[in-house]
Amino acid sequence: MNARIVPSEDNTSRIDDPKATAVDICPECNNSGLIEDTHRGELICTACGAVLERGAFDYNDKRAYTAEEVESRKHNGSPISALSDISWTTVLRATDKNASPALKRAARWNSRLSWEKRNLLSAVTEIKRVCSALGVPRLVAETAATYYRKVQKMNVLRGRSISGFVGACVYLSCRTSKIPRSVDDIYKEMAAETTDRDIRICYRVLLGELKIRVPRISAVALLPRYASVLALPQDTTNLAEKMLAAFEARNNTAGKDPKGIVAAALYLACKIRDEETAQKRVATACGVTEVTLRSRIKEFAPIIPKNPTT
Incomplete structure (x- = not known):
């Protein structure tokens, strides 16, 4: 029970509701020791247990001085999910055969969504x-x-x-x-x-x-997905990721399909690691054409590592 001792000499500190009647002494036993149950809103005598008042809740809230305090003390807000709120209303049903024509007509129109x-x-x-x-x-x-x-x-x-x-x-x-x-x-x-x-x-x-500005798709973010489709080992994937990072740092990739860049990096990584794979297989897995793949492979030529084992 959430309770606190109510000083008999201070009525306002005991009851914050202006509609409640201030009580200092228990009328049953003349005891001045009273307890306020803030959870139930009751004023109780500690001697005889008499409930002297009910509904003495604290309806006042602390003042808010900043926008953050106002936001933190709100008791309502936007819907929790944008997926569930489809603006349903009460549905009228005229199932009785003896229902009036007006009720049946209202139920029919109510069942129709805009x-x-x-x-x-x-x-x-x-x-x-x-x-x-x-x-x-x-x-x-x-x-x-x-x-x-x-x-x-x-x-x-x-x-x-x-x-x-x-x-x-x-x-x-x-x-x-x-x-x-x-x-x-x-x-x-x-x-x-x-x-x-x-x-x-x-x-x-x-x-x-x-009026939304979307971030550019990073080829590095697409790499793990297509590497998984091709079932490539982790060493090959790591090499392709290093090549992609070097390629994006060296070249301006704006306007280029990131899937083609990923396909070229994966194909070259497979070649460096002596893993047999065809250009058609890599292009199909990444969703690009073989022509696009070959064009991107040529652009990767300046950054191909001289020592593939490192």
Whole structure:
């Protein structure tokens, strides 16, 4: 029990609720030793145990002088998750055969969702499914749902591919979270009829409407994934990572597909380690063409280590 002794000479320190009646002495036994149970809001006599007052809670809060103190003392806030809030309302059901026509009509209209709510419901469901298939954290799905809500409020979805915007929101969320996922990866997990071109177009619209600057995809971040697909040993992966770091430090990779750079580093690392692998196999695993792979291999020539064993 959360309780404290109430001084008989100070009533205000005992009861902070202005509606409560101040009591100094127990009317049953004339005892002045009273205890206030702050958890239950009761005033109790220590001698006879009589409950003298109920509901004497402290409704006052400490004053906040800074923005940080105001934020820390808030008792409410934004929804916990952007995935669960789809603006559902109370559903009317007229199951009785003798229900009035007005009630049946109201129940029928109440069961119909607006275009915005139907759109949001299907989009959020697809976002959760795609993110689950990609194996990305829940935060990515929540961020993607937040992006979709914003563009829906901006009225930019009219006449555009909804599935394309779903894929674009997921891709943008992966980019801002620095999670290496490509448009092709997202496109493969999309259930609806859409194309990777639709996702790219909607992605450019997203960047323009939301005014978001996304970080550049690092080739080093993609390396472990494609090395795992090719089942390469750790020594080869480490060598490819060193070559990638040297390549990015020496060259300007802006505008170049990072998958092509990764493919070239992995292929050259395999060649240096005397591991048999074909250009076609590496290019297919990384999602690039053999022409792109050969072009990037030529750019790696100045940084190929002279002593491969080190």
